[in-house]
Amino acid sequence: MILEKPLLPYFEWLLQFDKTRWGALPHFLLTLLVIAIATLLLSLLVGTVLYGPLKAGDKVYRVVVNGFRELFSLSFRRVWALARLAIQESLRGRVLIAVAVFVLLLLFAGWFLKTEREPARLYFSFVLTATSFLGLFVALLLAVFSLPNDFKSKTIYTVLTKPVRAGEVVIGRILGFSLVGTVLLAIMGVCSYLFVVRALDHTHTVVGSVLAKGGDAEGNLPETTSLDKGHRHTIQQDDDGHLFAEFAHDHDHHVGESNGRLVVSSPHETIRARVPRGGTLRFKDRQGVQVARGVSVGKEWGYRSFIEGGTQAAAIWTFDGIDEKTLHDEDDGGEALRLELVVRVFRTWKADINTPVQGVIQLKRPGSDLKTAPEFFSAKDATIDQRYFPRTLTDTNNQPIDLLDDLVDEQGQIEVVVQCLDRSQYFGFAQGDCYVRMKEGSPLWNFTKAYISMWVQMVLVIAIAVTGSTVLSGPIAMMFTVSFILLGFYREFFVRVARGIQEGGGPVESLVRLVTQMNLTAGFRGESETTSLWIMRSVDSVFLGAMELLANVLPDFGEFNATKYVAYGFDIPANQIAQQLTMGAAYVIGLSIVGYFLLRTREVAK
């Protein structure tokens, strides 16, 4: 699976505080502090203009003190009552229509989805993306119009004459809508899972009867299965004489026998949750010198770098924490280390079309010359290739060695060395292309984890929408939230624009380029600093500054997307879910505080 940004360990992510990076917690506290000070100063300024400095100071002081007092005297009973109100309101708004739309979508999904070589990838991508968008949309509609409608219909007066606090109104809404959203997501999740399982399940027919699996009267085996779901399998026989349908379209089948006819089973392992343990990757160049990266073969995407065949160039992974528990029990009673390797082949000349490029893989003890005897393999381009290393191995001198005792060093580390053998052909690798395969996770739990990510995303949208709707009217609050979501999804681009890395300049410059149909990278005529250019750039720099500030509080919605993991059949790391939950909680807390103060600015809530 492609992981362009490695996942940081949880505590490093949360607490790191140095020049290179600020962890999530320091970042959160700083943002809160900056917003608090800015708001205080602004309120003082406005207050001074309206009431004079003394009275303004007094008012601001009272609001802040009251705010803190209310914050610590929140009553869960009142919050729950308000949440129930929100739930009732949502049900009256026929929120269940969303479920109907979703089911409808699934019913007709077959129209849009063609059976692919990796059907699971496509189906998971589809259901998860569809749920995510629909979920966000429903959450948005629910949350954004609720408070403004209350203001409009004056029901807010009835609520606020009861002994409830403004903070409880905000938190109650967020809680209520989140609960409704949770139920919705749960329903959608169950439907999605059933849809995928059902869509992937299929069988084939095999023409011709078989006598005791040894073939027909002439001893011939049928060659292939029938063509179903856009593919067919070649039928093979294993060493024990059992028939199976060879791996194709990401799965294989057993071929059994029933009443003298061959019966193809349901597909195996169409949905998976591989648990990988990643290592760190370094390279050696053709002279055997350590380098950070291999060579570039001229691909636009620099994710992988390449090693040259027939030279000393090698890709070396170092894995941590290799012990008894990492090994798998094998069918033959022994234990083995399972490695999975993805090789990207790049040929500089055609060579023999029918023969794959050859490579060699070895295990090595870090900091020593002890290596296993070379294991040769034919590179299967861009597919996950499994390699087994049993506990007892032989070294390069053909002496027996033990995997754990001899090859793993005191720190529990082991190295995997991969080389390409064919001259002038190349192998390409990225860090994630080789990993130690741990015991398989549960696909259902993995799917649930993907939904948890989505749930956090939805709660975030609800919090933003409720906060926005405390002061804005319905449609405006909706625009506000939608912009937040859009910017959140394109956060990376937004930050690049704000920092001036993206070609095309700031908002004014790109508008000028758009209107004059100018290329993104073309220089302005003459490149001399004319007044108009100066004005344009100055205005832009103000915008860019504001954008950079905004970028600091913008949630990265893309990060909440765990679709990739599920679609590619990898287990979502618990660490990632923990990071997302933490982030979600931080936003909800921050937004509730902001929402409380904003609501207090409304006449009724004072």
Next chain:
Amino acid sequence: MNKRKVFQRKLAYGIAIAMLLYPLLLLSRPATVFDPKGGLLSEMRSAGGLSQADLGEIDPASATMKLATLGLRGLAVNLLWGKADEYKKKEDWSNLTSTLEQLALLQPNFITFWKYQSWNVSYNVSVQFDDYRDRYYYVRRGMEFLQEGIEKNSENRDIPQLLWDLGWFVGQKIGRADEVVQYRRLFKADDAFHGDDPPRGSEERDNWRVSKLEYENAIAAVDDRHKSLGKKSEQMFYASPSKSQMSYAEATGNEGKFELGRAAWKVAADGWKRFGDLWITHSTGRRLQLGHEQQVADQIALKEKELDSLSPGLRSKLLEERRSTLSAKQRAAIDKPDNERSRDDWNQAYEAKELLLVTDQDIVDRILEKNPQLRKQAGSLGSEIANLRVDLIYTQRYKDMANYDYWKLRAEFEQSDEAVKARQKMYLAKKESADGQSPIEARKLYEEGFALWRQVLDQFPTLRDREGTTGDDLMVFILKYRKVLDSQEEPIPDDFPLWDIIEDFDTEQEFVEEIRQRKLRVNNETSGVEPPQAKDPEAASQDDSESGSPKELTDPTGKSPLS
């Protein structure tokens, strides 16, 4: 505000709305049974072939997608194209193809989309894979994508372009690839592409046959259904089916099915003749027939005769006049035989030739000057000849571009018994020598085959033209033959029947040394001196130093280092 005023205002609004509805009606009235033309938009739609005219043709998925974008189709399309590019960059082929499917639903009538993205899949995505079966899968995906485009645009005016592209993909991408052997085998066995018709094992599943069929569909769309050819050259467009037929004949021959190949060449010859008879529009708008160059030339000769008969002897008189204007040097140069001319003589002769050129226009001008009563006749003859000459030049150019004469000859000679037999021998020889098991048998077969080729070349001397590809084909056999000889440590014999081909077609310079050695031997034989040993490295290096050619260019085996 009283009630009357309110009523008046409502009335005014009502009238304004009704008046505004009228232009709307003119614009967007739909086509119905009673009003098949419909409003302006409807007319434009059907003129551009942009709508599914029949309700049954509407693709529900496509219509749903378009509606679901709530008028933001352009934006959605833009985003998806961007995504497709991103997926391609990041080698996410599953998502790339599914994005293309979504785009196909959003812009099914945009021809460039189909052309661009099918090419993308067949040509750019396929080559990213290392296993040829994976490559073939994406080549086919691209072709299927084109088929889908064709299906959705059957009424589009630009449909011939898609049909032609499909013909090209099926023909060239499969039949001219490095993996041609594997691709052709996979294509024939590909049930997903062919379905049940034609059935497995049928010769109609040959990629060149399918390609020809698609080209013919494209032509039918232009000729019968009057669809637009776009910017495609007519010469290339109409030649395509026959070219595919010839490639088919060639491929079957290469695979050892000689009688099938002969029959295919016959069909190809007929097709090529029909192509020659076809009136083709040149890019300037002139109508030409590639197979009728001689007739145009004859017509010109006839008209020139007619022109000459208006004023007999005028042409030779003019020539005499011109001759008298030449300088003494020029005259001397032009009278000298070619092999006696010096470099300066050549220049002089060239200038003289230019001066001596009497064009038809010169004759016409002179007639107008001397005999004004013949003005009408001479003038019209003059312009007719000029016109015919332009036709002739354009015809010749188009013929050159299509290599018309070569293919005509090729289709003809490949049907001859000698050629078929010669090819058979070559095929068998290649088979015998393939695993290096029976080089003696292979050599015998090669030699018999080359003798037959000699007969073919004598029968069809124009095959030796450097423009054609037969010489290159023969070179491939000769190279293999030399390999067989090398294994027996023997040089190519002096009486090898195809030395002329080696001399003319050794573009890769593989035989430089052999040709030189042979020339030396032949010259020495005629002068009665003992020839140097062909394979003696010392003698060879001595020759080099004498002839002054750089030493490193020759090696003792006589092969060029380039090989």
